[in-house]
Amino acid sequence: MKKDTSGKTWKDSVALRWVVLILVSGLMFSTYWFQDFFSGLKGLMESELGFTSEEFGRLIGFTTIANMFGMIIVGGIILDKWGLRLAGLLFGGLAAVGAVIVALGSAGFFGEDKSVMLNTMILGRIMFGSGLEVVCVVCTRAVVKWFKGYELALAMAINVGFGRLGTALGMALSVDIGKGFVTPAISFAATLIGLTLIMFLIYIVFDIKLDRQVKGQNAGNNLEEEEEEDFRFSDLIKLITNSSFLYIALLCVTFYAGVFPFIQYAPDLLVNKFGFSYNLPEGQGNFILFGSTNFGNTMVYVGLFIFGLAFSMIPSKRKTAAGKMLAYLVIFAVFYAAIYSMRDTLSLWLQNGPKTASLIPLGTILFTPIFGNYVDKKGKAASLMILGSFLLIFAHISLSVFNNVILGYLGLVSLGVAFSLVPAAMWPSVAKIVAEKRLGTAYATMFTLQNWGLGLFFWGIGAVLDLANKQNLEAIRAGEMMYDYTIPVLMLVVCGVVSIFLSFLLKKADRRQKYGLELPSGQKPE
Numbered sequence: 001m002k003k004d005t006s007g008k009t010w011k012d013s014v015a016l017r018w019v020v021l022i023l024v025s026g027l028m029f030s031t032y033w034f035q036d037f038f039s040g041l042k043g044l045m046e047s048e049l050g051f052t053s054e055e056f057g058r059l060i061g062f063t064t065i066a067n068m069f070g071m072i073i074v075g076g077i078i079l080d081k082w083g084l085r086l087a088g089l090l091f092g093g094l095a096a097v098g099a100v101i102v103a104l105g106s107a108g109f110f111g112e113d114k115s116v117m118l119n120t121m122i123l124g125r126i127m128f129g130s131g132l133e134v135v136c137v138v139c140t141r142a143v144v145k146w147f148k149g150y151e152l153a154l155a156m157a158i159n160v161g162f163g164r165l166g167t168a169l170g171m172a173l174s175v176d177i178g179k180g181f182v183t184p185a186i187s188f189a190a191t192l193i194g195l196t197l198i199m200f201l202i203y204i205v206f207d208i209k210l211d212r213q214v215k216g217q218n219a220g221n222n223l224e225e226e227e228e229e230d231f232r233f234s235d236l237i238k239l240i241t242n243s244s245f246l247y248i249a250l251l252c253v254t255f256y257a258g259v260f261p262f263i264q265y266a267p268d269l270l271v272n273k274f275g276f277s278y279n280l281p282e283g284q285g286n287f288i289l290f291g292s293t294n295f296g297n298t299m300v301y302v303g304l305f306i307f308g309l310a311f312s313m314i315p316s317k318r319k320t321a322a323g324k325m326l327a328y329l330v331i332f333a334v335f336y337a338a339i340y341s342m343r344d345t346l347s348l349w350l351q352n353g354p355k356t357a358s359l360i361p362l363g364t365i366l367f368t369p370i371f372g373n374y375v376d377k378k379g380k381a382a383s384l385m386i387l388g389s390f391l392l393i394f395a396h397i398s399l400s401v402f403n404n405v406i407l408g409y410l411g412l413v414s415l416g417v418a419f420s421l422v423p424a425a426m427w428p429s430v431a432k433i434v435a436e437k438r439l440g441t442a443y444a445t446m447f448t449l450q451n452w453g454l455g456l457f458f459w460g461i462g463a464v465l466d467l468a469n470k471q472n473l474e475a476i477r478a479g480e481m482m483y484d485y486t487i488p489v490l491m492l493v494v495c496g497v498v499s500i501f502l503s504f505l506l507k508k509a510d511r512r513q514k515y516g517l518e519l520p521s522g523q524k525p526e
C-alpha cells in the first residue's frame with residue numbers, strides 16, 4: 001500500500017492500531033489455547049475416557065495431518081485470492097467448528113463407545129488444526145498491514161505473546177475449569193475460539209474502513225494500489241534450493257519438534273517422574289490472587305506496575321537519571337512484593353504439574369522480546385540458534401536421565417530460555433534470507449515442514465511411552481505405579497543434536513551467502 005501524505009487513515013492513530021492488535025490477537029490466544037490445553041488433561045483423559053498414551057498422542061498428532069499435506073499452502077493461496085477478512089473467517093470458523101466437534105465427541109454425543117469418541121475427537125482436531133495454522137498466518141498479515149512503518153517488531157512480539165499466554169493459561173487452568181471432567185474444559189476452550197471470532201468480526205469493520213480510506217487516498221493522489229505477490233510454485237523451488245533457507249527450515253522442524261510435543265506431555269511427566277500433583281489441594285492455590293482478601297493488594301500491585309512501566313517508557317531525553325532509577329525501583333519492588341505475598345500459592349503451584357509446566361510458555365512472553373531486541377541491536381542470530389539448540393539438549397537430558405527435582409526445574413528453565421531464544425533469532429533471520437515478496441511462501445513452507453515433525457513427535461512420545469512401560473501398564477492405570485518417561489524424553493535429545501548441527505551449517509552457509517545473520521538489524525555484510 002502506498003502511504004498518503006495529504007490525509008490520515010485509521011492506522012495512523014496509535015490508539016486504533018493497538019485496538020486492532022488486541023482484536024486480532026484474540027484468535028491467536030484462543031487457537032494456541034486449544035492447541036496445547038490437552039497437556040493438562042492427559043491424566044484425566046486416561047482415567048475418565050480410558051485413553052492410552054498412544055491414543056492421547058494420536059489425538060494430538062492428527063491435528064497436523066491436513067497441514068502436512070499442503071493445507072497451509074492452500075490456506076495461503078485462499079488468503080492471497082480472497083483477502084485476510086474472508087480467509088480469517090473461513091479458517092477461524094473451521095477451527096471453531098472443529099473445536100465444537102471435539103467437545104461433542106468427548107461428551108459421547110456421536111456415541112459412547114471409546115473408539116467412536118476418539119475418532120470423532122480426532123476428526124474435530126483435524127479440522128481445528130487446519131484452521132490454526134492459517135489463522136496464525138492471517139493474524140501476522142493483519143499485524144503487518146496495520147503496523148508496517150510503525151511499531152511492527154513490538155506488535156508481532158505481542159501478537160505471538162498472546163498465543164503463548166493462551167498456551168500457558170490453557171495448560172495451567174484446564175484441570176480447574178473441568179473440575180474433574182474432560183468435556184467442560186474442552187467446551188470452555190471451544191467457546192473461547194467462538195468469542196475471539198466475534199472479536200475478529202469487529203476487526204473486519206476496522207479493516208474495511210482502512211481499505212476504503214487507503215483507496216480514497218490513492219484515488220485522490222492518482223496512485224496505483226501496490227499488488228501483493230501471490231503464492232507461486234516456482235518461488236517454492238527457488239526457496240528450497242537455497243541452502244540457508246533449507247537449513248533454517250529444517251531447523252524449524254527439529255527445534256519445534258523438540259519443544260511443542262514435549263509441552264503436551266510436560267505436566268504428565270512432572271506428575272509421574274517427580275510426584276507433582278495434577279490438582280491443587282481442595283480450596284487452596286486456586287485463584288487466591290483474585291480471592292476477596294488479596295484482590296485489593298493485587299490491584300495496588302497492578303497499578304504500581306503500570307505506573308513504573310509507563311514511566312520507564314517515557315523517552316529518555318525527557319527523563320532524569322533519578323527518575324529512571326525510580327521507575328526501575330518501582331517495577332522491582334512491585335515484583336518482589338507480589339511474589340512475597342503470593343509465596344504460599346507459588347509454592348503449591350511449583351509442585352503442580354500443569355501449573356509448573358505452564359511457566360515455560362509464560363516465561364517466553366517476557367524473554368522473546370528481550371532476545372529479539374538483542375538480535376536487532378547486536379545480531380548473532382545464528383550463534384543464538386546454536387545456543388538455543390544446546391539448551392534444548394541440556395533440558396531434555398536433565399528431564400530424562402536424572403531423577404533430581406532441582407535438575408528438573410533447571411531443565412524447564414533451560415527449555416523456556418531456548419523456546420525464547422530460537423524463535424527470536426529464527427523468524428527475523430528468515431526475513432533476511434528471503435525477499436519480502438516471497439516471505440508468505442517461505443513461512444507457509446516452513447510451517448508445512450514443521451507440521452511433519454510435530455505430528456511425528458506428538459504421536460511418537462505417547463506411543464513410545466506405552467511401549468517403554470508395556471510391562472506395567474495395568475499397574476499404572478490402577479494408580480499403583482508411575483510412567484517412566486526416560487526413553488520418550490531422551491528421544492527428544494536427538495532433535496537438539498540435529499538442531500545444533502543445522503545451526504552450525506546455517507552459520508557456515510551464511511558466511512558464504514552473506515545474508516548478515518550475525519549482524520545487527522539493517523546492517524549488511526561487506
Ligand SMILES: N[C@@H](Cc1c[nH]cn1)C(=O)NCC(=O)O
Pocket residue numbers: 032035133136160163256260423447450
Ligand atoms: N506453526 C505456528 C503455529 C503453531 C503453534 N503451535 C503449533 N503451531 C508456529 O510454530 N508459530 C511460531 C511460534 O513460535 O509459535
